Amino acid sequence: MKGLYCKLNNDSEDVKFVIHQTNPPQSIGDHQVKVQVKACALSPVDTKASSDLKLQKDLIPVGREITGIVLQVGPKVSFFQPEDEVVGVLPLDSETSGLCDVVFIHEHNLVQKPEKLSWFEAAGAIRDGLKVYTALHTLARMAMGHTLLVLDGASPFGVMAIQLAHYHGVKVLATALSPEDQKFLEQLRPSVARVIGVWDVKVDLVDSCLEETGGLGVDIVIDAGVRLYEEEPPSRHQLPHKHDIITVLGVGGHWVTSENNLQLDPPDSHTLFLKAASLSFLNEEVWGASCVRQGRYLHIMKDVMEKLCTGTLRPLLEDPVPLYEATVSMEMVQKKQVRKRVVIKL
Template sequence: MKGLYCRADAADAQPKFVIQETSLPEVLGSHQVRVQVKACGLSPLDFKVPKSVVDGCYQFKLSDKKIENRIAYWCEYKYEWLSVCLYVRPKPEKLSSVCVAAALRDALCAYTALHTHARMAVGHTLLVMDGASSFGLMCIQLASYHGVRVLTTSHSLQKHTFLEQLRPSVARVIQVYNGSSDLLPIVLEETGGLGVDIIIDSGVRLQEEEELKETKCLPHKHELISALGVGGHWVTSHQDLQLDPPDCRLLHLKSASVSFLNPETWTASSAQQGRYLHILKDILEKMAAGVLRPQPEDAVSLYEATVAMETVQHNQRKKAVVQL
């Protein structure tokens, strides 16, 4: 059997991805299970996850049975230590393996951001940055289903046209690709000057003078804090976010909060097992019912997986799906 492996010997070395042959035991033990993988979603590996976070990973037993029409979602870290968590859920018949593999991680992130961190409720107002991305689209669909008013931003003319077609699920699409940012005044206009209840970003600028191509469409951190309403929640995916005293002061005055989105930590504690499995079950049910409709994703073969994984790891590509 062939598998995709990562080589990262030194902490500062660039990881290398290779395809290697591996052998499986012909006779399985009483606590082992053989899973046939039909499609796999590739996402960046975080080598900075501390050992203490995943040392609490638990193990649970699976009987020696053939698993058909199931979805396996796992988190794996490899250094001098190894922790693996495997979760198996039934796959809805109407959904293809490629579709589920492409959407499951983004749906999990959206569910974690909106339900776990932001505690969204009917009547809330949500601002989603880059709503045309796969993650942003999941946030829009999930929030609209729960009666949340959604504002979003577009990072190109093509994305703007796509988001306009989502009305009435999207109340307002704000252009941020034309050089001038009208994000804050438009948000205040749409909310009567009160600000939004929830903000979910796709990255932020820490300095006003940042003019890099990849950060040109990103909002400044102070701009997002100013767009928050009283008691609002800002869910960020920016790992190195730094807040200055004026930013903290403004958050304090609004009694607002900042949460960091890292869906991998669901597997870091055995106490979260039940909640995590419930989230996966609810996501699959919503996908089967058409509530969550992922964007189509072209799958690559296993022989193209090394190149695809390297582009994902180096942030040159948002995600990839391997079909086996």
């Protein structure tokens, strides 16, 4: 059984993607489900997360967001039966690539896929949907009337955050990293109240946010990474500085960050204290890395599927990619050379 795997070189940042032959398990576990994969979405491989959790291997399976048909269930499986259509996320310690024809996965990592939802759309939305729910509901406690700032709003995650926030009656401000992004985000009105084109050196993020909120600041900020220092590599120049984010936060605001190396100096902490603001770290792998709140994890995935059916959430996807182009596509995803979510059609 062939699948796509990430091969680490001496430098953990230097990776190569290879097609590798593996042998499927001879028997199915008590709570496992055997799934014939129909579509698999590609996301960058986080080698640091694997290392931190002591899951580092010579070959790391690639492609974890899958949709497919149940072929067989273990003797103690209660949620599924053969012929069910399912969607889910393979765990970090999975031995199998999601691009294999067949995968074995624990039933608690799957939910039913609605019949009218395509394999392609379900696979492409499950990861970003899970991440958006975690950021806005679990961490930020979003509520009607709040003001949200989404940084890099034209990304697949950013678009879904805008859609979910607008659905709940939240005023959304979004940043655009390029003129193309700005044009795209302008088309999302009225979901987006204001697009802030940070690609233009004349536009100031702090002034724009304070102007839009009458000087009060925003209730929630979701970043896509931040600059910790004034001088950083050119690839990070368009990221906002941490001081800018702290400045635009209103009293009682929530900052949700995906910057895992965030460092705050005492003056930064004091400013957050004066505003009674909170800081949360957005780790999208936390649900699969811990067995705590498993029911909430499944509830979120089910709700994402329901909102896809009703059109509340609409993922930002590339056209379906055939399996023979998976290696090239994954290299582009890893290098962040594609803006939309890539889904492989099996």
